[in-house]
Every structure is written in C-alpha cells, then in structure tokens.
Amino acid sequence: xSSLFTEELQRIINSxxxxxxxxxxxxxxxxxxxxxxxxxxxxxxxxxxxxxxxxALIHLILEGSFVILSLISTVEESKxxxxxxxxxxxxxxxxxxxxxxxxxxxxxxxxxxCGPLSLYIIYLIIINHSTRHxxxxxxxxxxIYGCWITFCxxxxxxxxxxxxxxxxxxxxxxxxxxxxxx
Numbered sequence: 001x002s003s004l005f006t007e008e009l010q011r012i013i014n015s016x017x018x019x020x021x022x023x024x025x026x027x028x029x030x031x032x033x034x035x036x037x038x039x040x041x042x043x044x045x046x047x048x049x050x051x052x053x054x055x056a057l058i059h060l061i062l063e064g065s066f067v068i069l070s071l072i073s074t075v076e077e078s079k080x081x082x083x084x085x086x087x088x089x090x091x092x093x094x095x096x097x098x099x100x101x102x103x104x105x106x107x108x109x110x111x112x113x114c115g116p117l118s119l120y121i122i123y124l125i126i127i128n129h130s131t132r133h134x135x136x137x138x139x140x141x142x143x144i145y146g147c148w149i150t151f152c153x154x155x156x157x158x159x160x161x162x163x164x165x166x167x168x169x170x171x172x173x174x175x176x177x178x179x180x181x182x
Contacts, residue, residue, distance in 0.1 A: 015085045022061065026053035033126060041125075048136075049125055052118045055139075059115030067111045070099040095154070095161040106149050114142050 030050045034041050041049065065082040069075050075086040076097040090097035117139050124132035154162050 011084050011088050014081060015088045018062070018081070018085055022057040023050075023054050025057065026050045029053050045125070049122065052122050052125070055143075056115050056118035056122065059111055059118065063107050064111045064115065066096065067104070067107050070104055070107075074099050091163060092166070093154070093162050100161070102153055103150065106146050110142070110146050114139060114146075117142070 027050055030046060030053060034046060034049065062082065062085065066075065066086050069078045069083055069086065072078075074097060075083060075090060078086075086096055095103050117135065121132050121135050121139060124135060151162075154160070
C-alpha cells in the first residue's frame with residue numbers, strides 16, 4: 001500500500017471523526033440538559049436540540065475555521081487538522097481550496113450569524129420560549145438559502161469546481177451537505 005494512499009485514507013478518516021465527535025458532543029450536551037428520564041421535551045424536540053447544537057458547532061468550529069483560513073491565506077496552503085478537513089472537502093468542490101469569493105460571501109455571514117443564532121435558539125428551547133419557532137424558521141431559511149447560493153452558481157456555470165464523477169465526493173460530501181441544510 002502506497003504512503004500516498006494511506007495518507008489519503010487517514011485524511012478521510014480524520015474528517016469523519018471530527019464530524020462524529022461534534023455530533024457526539026451535541027448528543028452528550030442534550031443528554032445532560034434533558035436527561036432521558038425527564039419528559040420535558042418530545043423525541044422530536046430532542047432531535048431538534050441535538051441538531052441545533054451540532055449546527056452551532058459546525059458553523060462556529062468547522063465553517064469558522066474555513067473563514068479564518070481563507071482570509072489569512074487559502075485552505076490549500078494551510079496546515080492543521082481542520083485545514084486537512086477542508087482540503088479533503090475541496091476535492092469534491094475545488095472552490096473551497098482557493099478562497100472563492102462566492103463561497104466566502106456565504107460562509108462569513110453563516111459563521112457570524114447562523115452559529116450564534118443556533119445557540120440563541122438552544123437557549124430559547126431551554127427556557128421554553130415560544131419565539132424559538134420564529135427563530136428556527138429564520139435559521140432554516142438561512143441554511144437552505146446558503147446551500148442554494150453555494151451550489152447554484154456552480155451548477156449554472158457547468159460544475160467547473162465540482163467533482164460529480166467521483167461517487168464518494170458527489171454523494172457523500174456534496175449531497176450530504178445539502179441534506180444537512182434541509
């Protein structure tokens with residue numbers, strides 16, 4: 001087995017581990033705030049709560065790191081485990097490697113607005129405030145719009161940056177990104 005293959009495989013594994021760790025943290029926080037023995041929230045609300053924590057972590061840690069790496073230099077030239085995650089994602093969509101203005105224009109407000117908004121909605125759920133539903137609709141609209149603005153220009157221009165031929169890059173990275181937003 002070549003060292004390039006093992007490095008490539010290790011980068012893929014590391015990327016998935018980061019995402020799984022963030023999800024696990026979300027689940028643990030939810031279990032601490034709403035122990036399963038308490039019937040304060042429904043199963044669906046528990047799912048929403050886990051998703052909101054995960055969403056906040058994704059926006060603040062992962063997308064935040066992308067914004068910072070892209071404003072300092074480029075993802076392609078950066079070092080570190082979060083840079084490697086984005087370099088791996090950049091194989092599916094090369095715009096993420098080179099500080100693409102469209103991607104940065106979506107990710108900067110996502111990092112600044114959606115991450116904190118997710119945390120605010122979490123707070124509203126904890127105190128059982130009715131306006132959480134309004135803010136959840138705002139967040140969901142931002143998520144769907146962000147996905148649309150990220151991928152629509154690329155589709156219109158013929159997928160120049162997207163690798164739609166590679167099964168893993170297209171189905172796992174790109175379509176899961178869109179499903180995550182929904």
